[in-house]
Amino acid sequence: MVKKTVVLGVTGGIAAYKAAQLTSDLKKKDLDVHVIMTRNATEFVSPLTFETLSGHRVSVDTFDRNFEYHVQHVSLAKQADVFVVAPATANVIAKFAHGLADDMLTTTFLACSCPKIICPAMNTGMLENPATQENLRLLKTRGMRVVEADSGLLACGDVGKGRLAPLAAIEDEIEQALFTEKPLSGLKVLVSAGPTQEALDPVRYLTNHSSGKMGYALAKAARNWGAEVTLVHGPTTLPPVRNVADMPVTSAQSMAETLLMYVEDSDLIIKAAAVADYTPIEMAAQKIKKSEGEFQLTLKRTQDILKTIGERKREDQVVCGFAMETEQLLEHARAKLESKHADMIVANDLREHGAGFGIDTNRVTVLTAQGEESLPIMRKEELAYALLERCLTILKEKREK
Structure with missing residues (x-):
């Protein structure tokens, strides 16, 4: 597979040091990174730092004589799959x-036709100046992506908006921009993720070990493939998925109510959440005090969300559920596929190495009416695309009938 190329522009702001970590992060994602620095940026970070991290010579001077025989700014512009400027000062934004185009960065940027991402970082007053705001607005109207500056303590000692956005947000924007093919464009995808919490009293609750990583990966992948995504999730510690409709819930009941609000308008429904099967009949009004002897808790069944959705689905919708088991994986998953009226069940064994709650990999078997397919162990981000591809195949088959 040909590596994607990211051209990273670094300008003369104190946040330039963060661009070194960004370069390292992008390289770890197997991206080919080329760095262009302004003269002022070299006052904050040495070009040698970026050359070591990227594996490429850093470009600074448009008229550098130590180059291969080609017009360098045009060559980089042609190579780039995405051009990101982080940090972007008020000066370079105005240019x-x-x-x-008066230096290597601005000439290459102007010559480049790939997706462009601007990450402002500056003093609050400079950022809020009407001229800067108008310049950012102009860039947005021309199709450029702007990763809004964060708020907090600035290098000048002020507190306000102007900090470089978190690197995770910038990397996420780059990831979106790199996906030029959008096989889910025009489709609406509904994803559930994470655990639920069933309150016993104002202090305690019943829950499970779900981290929400698989569901979040599915929401992000669907977004990258061009879908309009709604993510309904229980309590997690994961950062929000940018550019999706984020719907936090707590209990199984609130998850059911929220999901059912969006089912009718969705094309793909992927229920990856680990929803409680049981909930206390009644929540205690006060904290339950400990006492001698045993304590008995009476539970009732929660609504079977997957079955409800499966019974209501239209012929032009695809419903995918998940099954996590500790024994008789395929038997239980096959029974779930049929009893819940799902189109696809993704099954994994909690006891299998590389699968289960809270980790970054998964190993699954995909069950449909046509049969079973075992997938190799892979990162959940990679698995998400494999599952979406199979969901899309089923959807196309349904709509071609």
């Missing part, structure tokens, strides 16, 4: 907005 971009008005088509000025």
Whole structure:
């Protein structure tokens, strides 16, 4: 597979040091990173730092004589799959907005036709200045992505908006921009993720070990493939998935109510959440005090969300559920596929190495009416695309009938 190329522009702000970590992170994602620095940026971080991290010579001077025989700024512009400027100062944003090209960064940026991402970082007053805001607005109207600055303590000692956005947000924007093919464009995808919490009293609750990683990976992958995504999730510690409709819930009942609000309008429904099967008949109004002897808790069944959705689905919808088991995996998963009226069940064994709650990998078997398919162990982010591909195949088959 040909590596994707990211051109990273680094300008003269104190946040330039964060661009070194960004370069390292992008390389770890197996991206080919080329760095262009302004003269002012080299006052904050040495080009040698970026050359060591990227494995490529850093470009600074448009008229550098130590180069291979080609027009370097045009060559980089042609190579780039995405061009990101982080940090982007008020000065370079103004140049971009008005088509000025007076150094290596601005000339390459102007020559480049790939997706472009601007990550502002500056003093609050400079960011909020009407001229800067108008320049950012102009860039957005021209199709450029702007990763909004964060708020907090600035290098100048002020507290306000102007910090470089978290690197995770910038990396996520780059990931979206790199997906030029959008096989889910025009489709609406509903995903559930994470655990639920069933309250015993104001202090305690019943829950499970689900981290929500698989569901979040599915929501992000569907978004990258162009879908309009709604993510309904229980309590997790994961950062929100950017550019999706985020719907946090707590209990099994609230998850059921929220999901059912969106089912009718969805094309793909992927229920990856680990929803409680039972909930206390009644929540105690006060904290339950410990006492001698045993304590008995009476539970009732929660609504079977997957079955409800499966019974209501239209012929032009695809419903995918998950099954986590500790024994007789395929037997239980096959029974679930049939009893819940699902189109696909993704089954995994909690006891199998590389599968289960809270880890970054999974190993699953996909069950449909046509049969079973065992997939190798892979990262959940990679698995998400494999599962979406299979869901899309089923959807196309349904809609071609």
